[in-house]
Amino acid sequence: MAEQKKAGQKKAVVLVSGGLDSVTALAMAQADGFECFALSVDYGQRHRSELDAAKRVSDAAAVPLKILPLDLRAIGGSALTGDIDVPEDETNGIPVTYVPARNTIMLSLALAYAEVLGSDDIFIGVNAVDYSGYPDCRPEFIEAYQSMARLATKTSVEGGKMTIHTPLIDLTKAEIIQQGTALGIDYSMTVSCYQADDAGRACGVCDSCRIRREGFSAAGLTDPTLYS
Amino acid sequence: MAEQKKAGQKKAVVLVSGGLDSVTALAMAQADGFECFALSVDYGQRHRSELDAAKRVSDAAAVPLKILPLDLRAIGGSALTGDIDVPEDETNGIPVTYVPARNTIMLSLALAYAEVLGSDDIFIGVNAVDYSGYPDCRPEFIEAYQSMARLATKTSVEGGKMTIHTPLIDLTKAEIIQQGTALGIDYSMTVSCYQADDAGRACGVCDSCRIRREGFSAAGLTDPTLYS
Numbered sequence: 537m538a539e540q541k542k543a544g545q546k547k548a549v550v551l552v553s554g555g556l557d558s559v560t561a562l563a564m565a566q567a568d569g570f571e572c573f574a575l576s577v578d579y580g581q582r583h584r585s586e587l588d589a590a591k592r593v594s595d596a597a598a599v600p601l602k603i604l605p606l607d608l609r610a611i612g613g614s615a616l617t618g619d620i621d622v623p624e625d626e627t628n629g630i631p632v633t634y635v636p637a638r639n640t641i642m643l644s645l646a647l648a649y650a651e652v653l654g655s656d657d658i659f660i661g662v663n664a665v666d667y668s669g670y671p672d673c674r675p676e677f678i679e680a681y682q683s684m685a686r687l688a689t690k691t692s693v694e695g696g697k698m699t700i701h702t703p704l705i706d707l708t709k710a711e712i713i714q715q716g717t718a719l720g721i722d723y724s725m726t727v728s729c730y731q732a733d734d735a736g737r738a739c740g741v742c743d744s745c746r747i748r749r750e751g752f753s754a755a756g757l758t759d760p761t762l763y764s
Numbered sequence: 765m766a767e768q769k770k771a772g773q774k775k776a777v778v779l780v781s782g783g784l785d786s787v788t789a790l791a792m793a794q795a796d797g798f799e800c801f802a803l804s805v806d807y808g809q810r811h812r813s814e815l816d817a818a819k820r821v822s823d824a825a826a827v828p829l830k831i832l833p834l835d836l837r838a839i840g841g842s843a844l845t846g847d848i849d850v851p852e853d854e855t856n857g858i859p860v861t862y863v864p865a866r867n868t869i870m871l872s873l874a875l876a877y878a879e880v881l882g883s884d885d886i887f888i889g890v891n892a893v894d895y896s897g898y899p900d901c902r903p904e905f906i907e908a909y910q911s912m913a914r915l916a917t918k919t920s921v922e923g924g925k926m927t928i929h930t931p932l933i934d935l936t937k938a939e940i941i942q943q944g945t946a947l948g949i950d951y952s953m954t955v956s957c958y959q960a961d962d963a964g965r966a967c968g969v970c971d972s973c974r975i976r977r978e979g980f981s982a983a984g985l986t987d988p989t990l991y992s
Binding site: 602604605606607608610611635636637638639640641643644645647648649651652671672674676677680681683684685686687688689690692693 | 830832833834835836838839863864865866867868869871872873875876877879880899900902904905908909911912913914915916917918920921
């Protein structure tokens with residue numbers, strides 16, 4: 537997956553969580569020829585091993601990783617940052633693992649970073665198919681975000697046109713896994729579980745574990761996830 | 765300026781920086797009947813006395829203040845957070861005191877807080893007249909942000925319509941000061957200077973000091989600012 541930096545290569549900021557989707561988005565951005573800069577946010581998530589995974593996948597892709605601390609626990613309102621338990625079975629409606637305005641916040645930090653880098657391209661691994669019901673993973677949200685971003689920055693005033701790339705948005709989890717595997721990703725580096733232990737072992741029962749397992753199964757590929 | 769909380773009163777998140785504009789926006793939100801929740805971001809700004817001012821104005825208005833730490837110095841790119849000097853004379857173009865994507869980031873944090881509070885209303889004291897050339901103070905930016913916000917959250921899926929209120933957007937600095945004074949604001953509590961000292965005394969020479977001084981002068985009111 538690692539690539540050499542080429543002269544004149546366009547820069548992109550890639551939001552990397554350490555999960556299956558974002559590492560695939562990163563590999564796709566590199567395959568598209570971008571010089572990538574990974575950005576993770578340490579928002580006080582329960583699954584701290586995500587950040588270790590973000591480091592592993594960035595290293596494997598030979599891209600720099602910036603981790604921004606932003607403690608969203610001060611705002612609360614989610615099972616991923618607050619005191620609500622992560623549910624084992626939640627298939628209807630918007631789950632309690634939804635973090636208020638998370639993608640809006642992440643994209644805004646990526647926007648600032650892109651502007652500083654002189655980049656007009658941001659990649660985010662959102663997915664509208666197996667998206668767990670999060671409102672900020674929908675195509676209409678991304679489109680509205682891009683319109684706003686094109687008015688938000690100094691770059692935009694100077695003629696830049698920020699693009700929010702969502703290469704996974706129309707793919708099933710199985711297709712994401714198949715395409716990522718074809719790009720050489722070792723998914724054992726990634727952590728999807730909402731409550732993985734410190735060693736990155738998945739619980740096997742949360743919503744995210746269920747979607748990941750079904751994805752590998754549908755893709756006809758071996759699931760390399762370590763379960764606790 | 766302080767008001768009693770009334771039963772059934774609508775909640776609003778108000779971005780409060782401790783400057784002249786945001787305290788006026790807060791007073792206007794209260795005058796409109798909102799139960800206000802002030803939000804400040806400690807983004808590593810040079811003018812730390814801003815945060816003390818935010819506390820003073822929130823206390824005077826009898827509203828709770830939440831200060832979120834988000835160190836934007838890790839991203840860089842501004843005289844307000846980085847190593848660039850604050851200029852004394854900068855009247856053309858976008859100033860180096862512009863913080864990349866600042867209002868986008870602030871509004872996104874306010875959006876998360878509003879969602880947790882069950883509020884559909886955010887106030888921000890941006891101003892397009894004496895706006896120092898910041899792209900994220902323009903009406904078209906705010907309008908695009910609001911469209912995006914209406915697709916971003918759980919609340920929006922459930923029928924909520926987030927409104928970004930910008931009561932100052934069409935006012936001159938003099939009009940802001942006149943209207944705020946009529947609402948009973950004591951502007952000596954506020955700090956506008958980009959490089960105020962720890963006691964909150966203004967430098968008197970930066971862009972923000974110049975705009976503030978001209979505003980009081982045009983309003984025909986005494987400038988209560990303490991200069992160093």
